[in-house]
Amino acid sequence: MVGKSFNTLEEADSFYYDYAHTIGFSVRKDVMRRSTKTDVISERQWCCSGKGKRRMMENIITLPPKHTHSKDVMRRSTKTDVISERQWCCSGKGKRRMMENIVTLPPNRWCLARLRVVYCPVMMRYRVTRFEAEHNHKLIPNTYSHLLRSRRNCMPSHVAHVMALRKVSVPTCHTYEYMMDQAGGYVNVGFRAKDLYNKLDATRREIMFEGDTEAALAYLNGKCDGDPRFFCRFSVDEDNRLCNLFWRDSTALIDYGCFGDVLLFDSTYNTNCYEKPLVLFVGCSNHLSSVVFGCALLMDETIELYTWVLETFLSSMDGKQPKAVLTDGDQAMRSALERVLPGCPHRLCSWHIGKNVTANIKCPKLSKVFRRLMWDQLTPHQFETRWASMIEEHSPTNAGWFATMYKKLERWAETYCRGYFFAKMRSTQCCEGTNWYVKDYLKRGIKLVELVPIIYRAHCRLRNRLKELDYDSINSTHVLTTQLRELEKHAANTYTDNVFYLVWK
Template sequence: KRDVYVVTNFEPHHNHQLVTPLESPYLRCNRVVRNSDLAQAVAMRRALVRTCQTYEYMVDQCGGYLNVGFQIKDLYNKLDASRREILLDDDTEAALSYLKAKGAMDPEFFCKFSVDEENRLGNLFWRDSTSLLDYIAYGDVLIFDSTYKTNVYDKPLVLFVGSNNYRSTVMFGCALLQDETFETYKWLLETFMASMKDKKPISILTDGDEAMRKAIDDVFPMSNHRLCSWHVSRNAQNNLKDDELVRNFQACIWEPFALDEFEKKWEVLRERARTPKQKEWLEMMYAKSDSWAESCLRGKFFGGMCTTRRVESMNKYVKDYLRKGVKLFECIPAIDRAMLRLRNTTAKDGFNAKYSTPVLKTALTKLEQQASLIYTHRCFVLVRHEIESCSALIHDNVMHNFGGRVYVLSKYGEPHNKWTCVYHGGEKIRIQCGCRKYESEGIPCCHLFYVMKCEHLTEIPPALIMKRWTKSAQTDTCREFISKGEDSTKEVVEMA
């Protein structure tokens, strides 16, 4: 008979029980991760969903563990295999190929790398055209810091960041370094400058690394250099170990004392220092007080920034997308995704500034209304606060001197605090204040608004409107940069 099986021999030692229908999904031949499952897992991984959570989501979609078609270990293995397939000859070549592809799509993309003695990747820097435009508009204050080691090669990641007209963080460039020496930082800063058309920043904020400081002094000798106030304060706690000393030292960090008053405060600190270690540390900090004391830095533009907090916040953005031991070809796209997330926030801020109007609150309606039309929302809130604060001011005396009127102001309830403002009328109105808040932060102080009120001005003088805080900051600044004859391609002009 056909189609009939005949048992000729039975060997019980090389056999096993047949699986039940409920157990069949665990057989290797029945565990298959389909391409659609893999694509979904990869997409969810890019969106910061862990693989174990992705598997649970797939189980929920299919109605149970027996219906999903594979085990969680199979998904991990498939993802690992797909990662290995992306590699061409090695990890570095895959990363450089990714950057080369970005350069092919972006005419102003910039990338530069160096190799070590063994012909391995040493340092790597890159930035795109959006970062260039951001730096042209907001590169007057540069914050950079080397962060944690984010990859399997333990290369330090350096982020160049700043603040835009919405007072949000913008990224100017990224770098992976082989070490943190003076030579490496110098190479990085020179490369950064070459990528930014040699536009130098007015001020720089760092955490105080000695090699970094020397490289900054060498490459940017004319830029103002400020140490992160938070790091300086933390170092004070670690070295002074005396609550009263620490409080007095922190007052020297944050308070805008006059220089003679700062010297008096410092003498008190010296007298209260008891141990040789405290005295030695205080002398060392006094020698570089021009890079951390508010009294010495007042009048130098830092845009209201005194810490590297923006780099720390960028670390949080990047950390969300990076995992310990991540490959180089995964690290760079992850950083790009973090930048896209930042830029989406900036785009939303721009939309809100364009299509919404803040509520007016003060009695100086015309000045406040003009400020609401010129400044972005967050800057307008700061300006409005200064307008509100001018109601508590009193002018003790008005003198005619220096070719204009000199107002001597005090605050209600604090007659010992005095501020001097000089008003110059004419076609180009100028007002200067001794507190130097405008020079330091770019926001007119309450003393300036008080003088505007006394002079019956209905508009903020153009000399007191810093362009980088206005709604049209990027467009106007890029147009000026291009009109100076800088080497910019047609594509960049169109983007600007």
């Protein structure tokens, strides 16, 4: 080997790495010297990764802890079984054993195997000046050569492939299995799954070099450049840290102008590492499907913060107010709605009411009577009569809960909700469905800079579904089955498919 020459350093590097993988050891770069006149690398050396020696640990002396008390002596009478003597002492009492010298034996270190090349200006090539082939440790068999550190290399293309698949909810472990299948086995992949996770983590840290919040706001600012009607507003605390964030795009503004008569207002958890509630403003489209009007991240669920986000939402929608609002049973939400939208019809989610019924009413017969009161279309007089009869007949033990529900019956009983337009919605399931779309992309502990683009992609997914429904309604023809053919044909041409089936029934 001494005297052999290479055209470039890359050629020498590739040669020694291939040689090491064939023989069965791992390589790392060692010495490099550069010419001060020509700035050309004049000397380069590669060595076995076994080169070096671990430091030997010195004597370790553990000092006694701070002055605290602990229980010491206790004697108990053998006749009466009563404690006859008790002693407490300082926890510093006694003497701890000093650990002996801990010597870590170097696992076959100081391996001298190496390759050194020096640049020859006359030949304009790199010439081998030293080559050590002997190792003082066992070499790796060919069966394990693909696990050598110097052979494992996770390329940027692999990371880009994983990131692209993660956007459509494909886990990293499944992507690695796919790469293994395409390569023809684990031996041919070129890296381990742990290497891929480490590379992804490093890439993730590079993305957030400016800070999580700054990067997320920079992403939203980028949206503003391409969308003149994009709206974003945030607030900070005394330490200039992000507290609350609201945003919506121009498509949401158009959707709210078309479908903003009924507003669903709900929050969800465990979407980010800061445990900020994700608030969604959702409506019902002309296909009876979910449509998102805006999103917000709040510091906490208080009346003041809900008031802030509602006022910000209405301000972003040019002041247009909904005709009805549907929420869950959160008291802070209800108080904020009374502040911002006084007199607006407000209905509580029937699904949450049903869960409360199951939790508070243990009698199946009483639960059935209560549910009928919630759903039956009665007059106010009939409702009051049945309610009084239910209380008198069953004498519920949980009278406090029944009294609380009676105070807000105008928000959950079908009797008192009739006459208001709620777009055929009785629960916040549209919000729950939207949350499902969002959470399909999320994992617990996600950063803010990752959360905002994921929410945007989830909204794009919902909007694409709306376009598909539009296409199907425009390009489909219903089979007329009733005797009122002209009326049925007019309804088929006027309504969307979902609404037509609703009217047809």
